[in-house]
Amino acid sequence: MRLFLFCAVAVTAGIVQAQETAGSAAGPSPSMGFRETYTLSDDLEVPAFPSKAWFRRHFQPEVPRVELRPPVRHADYVVDGKLELSLKHYIELVLANNTDIELSRLNVEQPKNAITRAAAIFDPLLITRFAATRANSATTDVLAGAASLSQLNQPWSANYQQTIATGAQITAGFTGSKNSTNSQFQTFNPAYTSNLVLNFNQPLLRGRGKQITMLPITLARSRLRVGEYDFADNVLRLLSLAETAYWNVIEARENLKVQEKALQLADVSLKRAQRELDLGAISELEIFQPKAVYANADIFVTQARYRLAQTEDQLRRQMGADLDPEIRKLPIVLTETVAVPDDQTEYDKEALVQKAMMMRPNIKSDYQSLDVADLQLRQAKNALMPNLVLGGGYTTTGRGGTFFPRQSVLQTGPIQPIPGGITDAFDQMFGFGFPTYNFSLTLTLPLRDRRAAADLADAAISRKREMLNLRNDQQTARLEVLNGINQVENSRAAVRLAQIARDLAQNRVDADQKRYDLGTITIFFLLDSQNALTQAESRLVTESVNYRRARLQLMQRTGELLEERGVILP
DSSP states (O other): OHHHHHHHHHHHHHHHHHHHHHHHHSOOOOOOSOOBSSOGGGGGOOOOTTSHHHHHHHHSOOOOOOOBOOOOSGGGGEETTEEEEOHHHHHHHHHHHOHHHHHHHHHHHHHHHHHHHHGGGGOOEEEEEEOOEEEEEEOOSGGGSSSEEEEEEEEEEEEEEEEOTTSOEEEEEEEEEEEEEOOTTOSEEEEEEEEEEEEEEEESSTTOSHHHHTHHHHHHHHHHHHHHHHHHHHHHHHHHHHHHHHHHHHHHHHHHHHHHHHHHHHHHHHHHHHHHHHHTSSOGGGGHHHHHHHHHHHHHHHHHHHHHHHHHHHHHHHTTGGGOTTGGGSOEEEOOOOOOOOOOOOOOHHHHHHHHHHHOHHHHHHHHHHHHHHHHHHHHHHHTSOEEEEEEEEEEEEEEEEEOOOSOTTOOSOOOOBOOOHHHHHHHHHTTOSEEEEEEEEEEOOSOOHHHHHHHHHHHHHHHHHHHHHHHHHHHHHHHHHHHHHHHHHHHHHHHHHHHHHHHHHHHHHHHHHHHHHTSSOHHHHHHHHHHHHHHHHHHHHHHHHHHHHHHHHHHHHTOHHHHTTOOOO
């Protein structure tokens, strides 16, 4: 009786533990970006028997329907028929609509499913069986009880199986049968038997304890964290690419303005030269250079416009605007400027390197992969241990049916049957009057286990590989941060020098314009100084944007870009 109560409590604890494990492993997680009519995490909501959801899932399964929703929130930034975007608003649209980010997010879903799959070792199982066998046979013995023996055997069973956190396997079940025959010597006819069977098998060495039993779930959760860090690293990279596309558009826009200004200067110079030619102040040979300069300036403006259109198309793709026929037709207005930066920050190289070591998602992923390798090493070590299993069981039996009391087999007189049925068998079974106990110890000793030894060696190699990957990524991160700092400082100096060169070019143009007005120089020198001014202004635009790109790249390499842009990943 005590063993029966122990097994019942263990089964109940196993059911609760399995439900809690499945529940914690299958919880839905928030997501950003695409919303779907069917959410992948919905399949992780595993219903338990005998709820209505359980019957719907197993008897009326539905084929998942996946539909991507169209891009969102673009209309919020439409002003006067134009898509007006600051850098912050642009990043919000990228996070909400970028296809590459959403593809990266899907890589996190399968590790979530792996947790649920690993928790399946605790799923309870109910097995029921019923059979009926009719047998007619000719008898060769007078003790058979009939000239032609006819028997009907109808066995049935219902077994519940469960693995609990300690690694023990619990089995509880009812078995029984109904036997009918035409033999006159049968004491019970029909005869009912019933059995209550409780068994358990508890590993004592290999596979013992909650830590080992839960190891597949722990591994799956650790791999999920690796996937989350990899997702964050992909978002970091994709966000850097998206922001670079934003600054590419601004660079193309500002260069177009520079080329349009150069075209205006060339137009003024050409018109003045044409008037001087009409007045006879210059010869016809001197009109060709202003015309050539104007034609080249016109070509540069056309090229700058196509360059701007090309970068805007790339920008639309980054934020999903190309997916909406109405939005992709709108002109884009970016509110950020390329004002000359006045940043004079002195960078602490070692401090930024340490920040990168703590914040970069790929290094966090390496640490987590090292944890996975440790778990696999523990799993391989456990597989080398001998397998010692403690087994135990309890069975109680009952018998019932219509009873034919006989004094002996040779009794020929009338026999008055005593009515009975299956309830008698159950009463006798739960009376626990005919118990059977059993205990066992089973030792499986591997005299030579090459497979387990090889698995342990592979696990050790995997751990060393992860340690080397971590060291390599740390070295790479240090070098990238140092190079990023140098690029920022170099770009900042280039902006300062480009600004000086632009101011000098402007002064030269002003001076040559006055000398040209006084007639001390020809138009050749004026056009040359104007061309130098155009190049200097274009160089200043390029260096100013390059400085912002260098700052962006440095934030990516230190891992602080997501934090700086206010991005919180689920």
